[in-house]
Amino acid sequence: MIEIDAVSKRYPDGTTAVDRLTLEIPDRSITVLVGPSGCGKTTTLRMINRMIEPTDGRILLDGQDIRERPVNALRRSMGYVIQHAGLFPHRTIVENIGTVPRLLGWDRQRSRSRALELMERVGLDQSLAKRYPYQLSGGQQQRVGVARALAADPPVLLMDEPFSAVDPIVRKGLQDELLRIQADLGKTIVFVTHDIDEAIKLGDMVAVLREGGYLAQYAPPNQLLSAPADEFVEDFLGADRGIRHLSFFDASGLELTSEPIVAEDATPEQIRALSARTAPQTPYLLVTDTEGRPLGWSRAADLAAGADAERLPYGHAFHLGRDSLRAALDSAVLSPTGWAVAVDDEGRAAGVAAQETIAEAIRTAHAARSVVTDKVVTGQAGTEKVVTGQAGTGKVVTDEVAMDKGGRS
Numbered sequence: 001m002i003e004i005d006a007v008s009k010r011y012p013d014g015t016t017a018v019d020r021l022t023l024e025i026p027d028r029s030i031t032v033l034v035g036p037s038g039c040g041k042t043t044t045l046r047m048i049n050r051m052i053e054p055t056d057g058r059i060l061l062d063g064q065d066i067r068e069r070p071v072n073a074l075r076r077s078m079g080y081v082i083q084h085a086g087l088f089p090h091r092t093i094v095e096n097i098g099t100v101p102r103l104l105g106w107d108r109q110r111s112r113s114r115a116l117e118l119m120e121r122v123g124l125d126q127s128l129a130k131r132y133p134y135q136l137s138g139g140q141q142q143r144v145g146v147a148r149a150l151a152a153d154p155p156v157l158l159m160d161e162p163f164s165a166v167d168p169i170v171r172k173g174l175q176d177e178l179l180r181i182q183a184d185l186g187k188t189i190v191f192v193t194h195d196i197d198e199a200i201k202l203g204d205m206v207a208v209l210r211e212g213g214y215l216a217q218y219a220p221p222n223q224l225l226s227a228p229a230d231e232f233v234e235d236f237l238g239a240d241r242g243i244r245h246l247s248f249f250d251a252s253g254l255e256l257t258s259e260p261i262v263a264e265d266a267t268p269e270q271i272r273a274l275s276a277r278t279a280p281q282t283p284y285l286l287v288t289d290t291e292g293r294p295l296g297w298s299r300a301a302d303l304a305a306g307a308d309a310e311r312l313p314y315g316h317a318f319h320l321g322r323d324s325l326r327a328a329l330d331s332a333v334l335s336p337t338g339w340a341v342a343v344d345d346e347g348r349a350a351g352v353a354a355q356e357t358i359a360e361a362i363r364t365a366h367a368a369r370s371v372v373t374d375k376v377v378t379g380q381a382g383t384e385k386v387v388t389g390q391a392g393t394g395k396v397v398t399d400e401v402a403m404d405k406g407g408r409s
């Protein structure tokens with residue numbers, strides 16, 4: 001665990017970059033520092049590997065003050081990834097990745113095979129091994145940066161806006177890759193970003209900082225979205241906070257019906273019988289191919305008449321068991337009939353749900369969650385479950401962390 005204990009950084013010109021920050025960063029999880037430009041994120045991160053020394057307070061790593069460790073040994077136990085990767089331009093990719101192992105005295109062959117192994121882990125083709133950084137795309141360079149930071153297998157990774165310089169699609173790929181790597185390796189990651197969506201996607205815990213290095217809230221993302229500590233956090237989270245919060249509610253409990261689903265080879269009699277039952281809810285039927293994969297919505301009356309019925313696209317389906325209520329709601333909102341289509345792993349229609357059914361599921365989920373939220377909010381003052389604000393004690397709720405790991409989609 002990394003304990004940041006009442007740490008401040010004041011620069012000689014009088015700027016307070018970080019103000020009495022207290023945070024407990026749990027092992028084997030991703031803790032994100034997020035906040036607007038200039039709020040002290042980078043300063044905080046660099047104090048952890050002693051690139052910057054605090055003016056006050058102390059930082060403990062596994063209970064020991066980091067000032068008691070030789071600075072080189074400390075830095076070797078902490079991989080460091082920065083924006084634009086910061087690769088050595090005149091070294092090949094394998095040489096870049098093998099930098100720390102070589103410094104640790106590994107021979108060339110061992111460093112090289114470790115570098116190749118890491119290239120695979122971060123999703124880089126080994127054919128790129130002998131290239132130089134300028135011969136790689138920005139996204140590939142960032143992957144090399146992550147591989148280099150992991151090379152000596154440090155328990156801690158410090159990442160300073162590592163994915164900010166790439167386009168949104170590459171960025172999503174890098175984020176997914178980081179989550180996959182973390183699921184395998186279980187590092188203690190401190191990740192700096194100014195992007196709240198990135199923080200919510202990656203963080204087990206999120207520390208929202210405001211200007212002057214003041215801690216506005218420290219909580220799992222799910223709780224940040226449901227109970228922002230103040231107006232600053234609420235503003236920072238953005239206007240669609242409620243919709244984004246739905247990402248944390250699993251859609252698997254949603255009540256689906258398969259009644260308005262019909263195969264394309266159904267007879268007019270079958271269609272008439274079906275529509276007699278479903279007409280009160282919807283004049284449409286979802287037509288599937290003979291394997292059960294959705295094709296689109298048609299009016300039941302047109303299908304029953306045997307004419308070439310117009311087929312409306314169903315928008316996009318959500319995956320049963322994998323997706324959240326946010327995905328289900330999105331599916332319903334995009335559907336021309338207002339009904340969301342759920343599919344199984346094989347892409348077959350598993351059922352459909354009307355917007356009203358989804359709204360009901362959201363109300364139920366909120367009611368269930370508000371019990372948990374009430375408990376946690378009480379815990380802030382009483383049982384130190386969650387830190388909100390500078391006066392907090394920095395204790396982390398591990399069961400909340402575990403809960404949050406689940407259904408973000």
Ligand SMILES: Nc1ncnc2c1ncn2[C@@H]1O[C@H](COP(=O)(O)OP(=O)(O)OP(=O)(O)O)[C@@H](O)[C@H]1O
Nearest residue numbers: 011013015017036037038039040041042043044194
């Ligand atoms: N060497 C320095 N001397 C004086 N002030 C500094 C110094 N380094 C940083 N600062 C100031 O400290 C504050 C925090 O800077 P820091 O780089 O930690 O912020 P940040 O949250 O990482 O910002 P960004 O998102 O823009 O990278 C800023 O006001 C910055 O101008």
